[in-house]
Amino acid sequence: MALTITGLSKTYPNGVKALKNLSLTIGNNMFGLLGPNGAGKSTLMRTVATLQDPDSGTISLDGIDVLKEKNAVRKLLGYLPQEFGVYPKLSALDMLTHLAVLKGISSSTERRDMVDTLLRQTNLWEARKKALSTYSGGMKQRFGIAQALLANPKLIIVDEPTAGLDPAERNRFLNLLSSIANNVTVILSTHIVDDVRELCPRMAIISNGEVLLEGSPAESLDALKGRMWSKVVATDQEVLEMEQALQVISTHLVGGLHEVRVYADSSPAEGFRAVESDLEDVYFLNLARQVKN
Structure with a gap:
């Protein structure tokens, strides 16, 4: 699964230039997108996730034109935004089942099996019938990954997933991401350097909407030796x-x-x-x- 981003630019109505002719190539692995707050990471992720259009540039996902064939992309995409909303009174089980219906999983047996598997994979099985409003920050993030994994996506985007988590929850979440990345392409957008160091064989550093460095963490470290x-x-x-x-x-x-x-x-x-x-x-x-x- 190859994602190719070429010449992407985006300026908001208030004059902020969020992306400036940005180009990246992301292969089938865990890819870290590292940068400070306001670097343009979320704008880039929302654009790849088909939630907004750039002013110029192209994005290709295994031959699919992301900007023109949005429905085709959405069938392959799992997305965990920096902030995501849920119905607080619903249980994780009911919410995932509802989202599975929206994802087009029409078979009740397939839907039940998929939801049960995801709840176990994200270590939420014991709390599956509890209201989402009672979940800790780490549990909510794990639920976010569960919903992103519905319908077996080939590309998963996670935006600032460990911000605000305590050390124990952060470790659980990173271990979960690592296990997922064995089978799909995961883009991890973060300002936390350790998240990228621990997980990603490839990475890019962006700031002010521009790519400053693209490569492997190991190669980048060798350059400073x-x-x-x-x-x-x-x-x-x-x-x-x-x-x-x-x-x-x-x-x-x-x-x-x-x-x-x-x-x-x-x-x-x-x-x-x-x-x-x-x-x-x-x-x-x-x-x-x-x-x-």
């Missing part, structure tokens, strides 16, 4: 001085002190130590380069 340096300092003034003199990628608080991470071909100054690069370094470096350009 031997070029990341770290120093812990005590004051904001020291951090400011480093930001003015060096290519600071990020700063983190560690035990009340500031860990400053710098990109340089060799040791940038006294007191710095070489450190292993991580995907967060790749992310912040590409964002910083865009600002500089």
Whole structure:
């Protein structure tokens, strides 16, 4: 299942340029779409999901023109938006059954078997008869994946799925996504770097509607090998001085002190130590380069 996005642009009536001639190729795997809030990720996902049209550009899904053959695409698509509504008084069982009818699953036996399988797969079987309004944030997200999997989609889009989840629920959700991706193409749109690092063999970083990097996390990390340096300092003034003199990628608080991470071909100054690069370094470096350009 190949998704090819070419030259996609979108400007909203308020003048915000959400997408700027954006092109991506997504193969049959878990693909991470990483970027800050407001980067254009949700606009891109809604466009691929046939919920809005771009101003220009094309999208092809295994030879299907996504922008012209929307009904054909919807038969292959599962979508979990950043926010999705449910009937709060309905149980998960009743809601999934209702959605299965809307998906065109006319056989009651097939519908029942599919709903039961999805409830077990998402670990919601024991709570299947409880009202959705009683579900925790993580349970609601797992229900969202269950509804996205109805009718065996070939392409699944999940938009910021782990935002707001506690660590235990996040791990459950990521494990679920990983198991699903063995059989379908999953696009994971997020601003959480660890989600992409843990799940995705391919990824892209976008910001201000543009692709900054496309490739594998491993290749991106190799490009920074031997070029990341770290120093812990005590004051904001020291951090400011480093930001003015060096290519600071990020700063983190560690035990009340500031860990400053710098990109340089060799040791940038006294007191710095070489450190292993991580995907967060790749992310912040590409964002910083865009600002500089």
